[in-house]
């Protein structure tokens with residue numbers, strides 16, 4: 001057996017693994033690096049976050065990714081180059097973080113790399129009869145494995161599609177394993193560029209568990225801020241939106257899309273929710289001349305209503321606990337809007353469950369890599385063809 005294969009086999013037999021989870025999401029703000037100690041697997045998984053870093057991308061890198069991100073036509077040479085570049089660059093960022101944390105690469109068992117989504121095209125979005133769900137993440141795992149010397153699991157979404165899903169949300173697996181609680185209905189809400197949540201019923205019935213995207217979190221707000229104000233990437237603390245008033249007609253027009261009528265679970269992305277989407281809604285609502293503050297207030301309300309409506313549909317007439325993660329939890333107006341729209345629910349930051357909310361998605365990928373490598377059957381069955389019971393990810397060996 002080769003050294004790497006032997007090493008992989010040894011790691012698969014371990015009961016405790018040190019795993020680095022990586023996430024670079026649709027907001028393109030940087031790379032989240034979560035160093036995790038994972039014990040056990042499946043329903044016996046215990047996870048401790050040992051270290052966490054977010055390394056912001058430079059404006060130049062953001063610009064280069066944006067040029068090929070969620071666009072139907074791009075420069076294919078740039079896609080090809082960025083695929084190799086991001087893999088290798090993420091490896092550099094890991095090595096720097098490990099140095100900072102005083103940890104040798106040999107102490108790490110696995111890297112779990114999400115990569116950078118550059119296009120997400122579920123069939124419901126591309127609408128081409130007979131063509132499959134599809135999604136594309138770049139930043140190849142081989143570059144991470146070779147440069148760091150650490151076995152890398154990456155490209156988690158393809159097998160999900162191959163097995164009947166849409167390639168997302170993958171949060172369902174980790175959320176179920178880490179956060180299910182007997183006796184409490186939970187919504188694990190993540191507000192990134194796109195907002196999604198996992199429903200965890202208090203009776204722990206896996207057949208009722210699901211994760212779904214619910215529409216925009218920050219993505220249109222961010223796009224509008226960046227377009228309107230060259231030096232602003234997002235509406236810090238929701239201040240601009242809070243200085244305006246939302247326009248009811250515009251909010252209604254924003255909500256009037258087939259995506260909101262599709263059943264759960266469903267997925268989406270900035271391929272749909274972008275500035276063009278806003279422009280069309282403004283035309284429908286006949287409100288092209290709103291101030292920037294009023295547009296931001298409307299977009300903020302739109303995100304909140306989309307999220308709240310989906311949650312109320314999931315836990316009909318009930319109450320429950322909502323644990324929030326993702327950058328949108330720092331947007332005060334969005335939080336106020338959500339609390340107003342969901343008066344029967346308790347909204348808390350994920351910190352309350354002992355996990356850094358900014359680290360959550362990176363942590364969830366560490367859990368997926370752990371499941372991929374664990375020398376045990378996957379003891380998960382959601383009974384939902386869109387949430388396949390399958391090990392996800394591709395394994396890259398360093399030599």
Ligand SMILES: Nc1ncnc2c1ncn2[C@@H]1O[C@H](COP(=O)(O)OP(=O)(O)OP(=O)(O)O)[C@@H](O)[C@H]1O
Nearest residue numbers: 025026027192193194218234236237326327330331
């Ligand atoms: N202080 C803040 N005030 C308002 N918004 C904030 C603040 N901090 C972060 N955000 C928002 O959060 C976004 C980043 O969130 P996050 O990193 O969770 O998204 P992501 O992981 O890239 O997206 P996704 O989960 O869709 O892949 C920023 O682009 C911004 O819109």
Ligand SMILES: CC(=O)N[C@H]1[C@@H]2OC[C@@H](O2)[C@@H](O)[C@@H]1O[C@H](C)C(=O)O
Nearest residue numbers: 117120168169170171194196213361
């Ligand atoms: C294709 C893709 O990258 N989707 C992301 C995105 O960001 C949030 C939402 O849209 C979610 O569906 C998914 O990420 C999380 C981590 C998931 O798969 O659960």
